[in-house]
Amino acid sequence: MTPPGPLAPWYDFRDLSNAVERLLSWLSDIGPDWLVYVVSAVIGGTAIFLFVAATAVANIWVERRVVARIQVRRGPNRAGPWGLLQPIADMTKLMQKEALLPRAGDPVVFLLAPILAFGPALLVWGVFPFGKGMTFVDLNVGVLYIIAVTSVTTIVLFMAGWSSNNKYSLLGAIRVIAMLLSYEVPLVLALLGVVLFAGTMSLSGIVAWQHDMRIWLFLVQPLAFVIYFICATAEINRTPTDIAEAESEIVAGYHTEYSGIQFGLFYAVELVNAMALGAIAATLFFGGWWLFGLDRWIPGWMIFIGKVYLIYFLLIWLRGTLPRLRIDQLMAFAWKFLLPLALVNIMVGALEVLLWVEYDLSAGLVLPVFSVVNLSLAVLLVVGWMRFMAFPFHRLPSRARLVHDIPVVAPGAPAGGAA
């Protein structure tokens, strides 16, 4: 930690907490203590909410344009220059639609579900370090908090599916619960690998570890990143794992009966969750606001948001390219493929950390070795386990071969052929 010097000028926007610190120190001089807490909570909460709302609105445009380019078409370009006003058109359309309630549905639970779905999506943004001193709440158990908050989504989606009084909604809700529970286990184990190396569950502590060791945790734990990425894609119900809400499969699953702004809320929650996935991956695996010293010229929060959007682009890329998996394929993938890989990753990681601490080796020597070992192990494990567990794609014939001759009698031939 840098020693506390004179307060930087409040207009130094490389660290947005400068202005806030100035305001809070002025407040603590003139008012009681609780006023400082309340004001800082209000400022931080409003800032995060505005950021999340702005990205939810902007991502409608980003997603549709990028998916369209991947599908060799243009995407929305009518509603303004390059279709930039399309999100406003979408939101207006959704807001002026009638928000229906099924006649035999459960009114309170039905109306609460989309509102509560936004809760975890918003709460998770409070622990990210946007910059060096810019974390809204720097929890000691940040990683575990993220996992706990996203696991409450399970109940909310079941509420949505059940209260619709619709067979397809209930089926979608059952599939969603089964999938979310299954994918939580490898997700937690993958993040445990990250916590193992960093030694702390606090997100700013993990970024500080990467900053001190001058290495991305993605290089030290590549298998953990892959497992986390796949599990989080399943957790937020995105293609290729959106079996629970896909139109061609189950008529939109748990949000079939929702119309108007309730559906708009579910859609916005999906986009915000995708950004949250990007933010978690950027913080834990790619260094957060730190980029090998670049944060001396570019503000840390710009680097962070850039990384989040790069990972979001990766998500959109997967959505546009991969076909959808069936529910039994998804469950088998989670339990039979990802879970053993995550366990092996933890065992190897724990062994490495033990060797590092026991023999008191220097980080500069040990971390590149660990990176190479983990990277090769990741490739070996994924390819080897896939060959062992999955359909033997590598044994399919690559070109047509004659297997054996079948005697076929041509029609009209004299040897035994009837008319």
Next chain:
Amino acid sequence: MDEPGVVAAFWVLTVTAVGSAVMVAAVRNLLHAVLFLVLSFVGVAGLYITLSADFVAVVQVLIYAGAIAVLMLFAIMLTPRAARDNADGIFWAPALVLAGLMATTIGLIATRTEWAVSDRGPFSQTASAIGEALLDPFVLPFEVASVVLVAAMIGAIVIVREE
């Protein structure tokens, strides 16, 4: 612990936790009862936070609200429709008597014990303290608990296995 913020938080969380617990028994629809139970779990997690037990609070939300409540939802989904009403039952009178006796017992214990204030300050890192406690003095209960969990999983698989 007498700051107005902590006291206000304590009362709000207590009303949430206890009120939702009462509603679990009082509400008619079984699904609403489970949702009030989830609210009660979250209230208890908040109470853990007022005691600076950050790890336990987060794990409470993760395990109780995220897994045990889902287990109850599965149980409700897979039972027949006729048993969905929370209100019918002839056991409400003995239940009230039992609840009253338990409340009296716990209340008397809580108010009549000479609670000693520990001179050990709050932990700076509860997660690592819990981890070290589970692997040093309490390693035997930890291992026995994992054996019990494996036995439960094998039992569940045996029960639902098709011949």
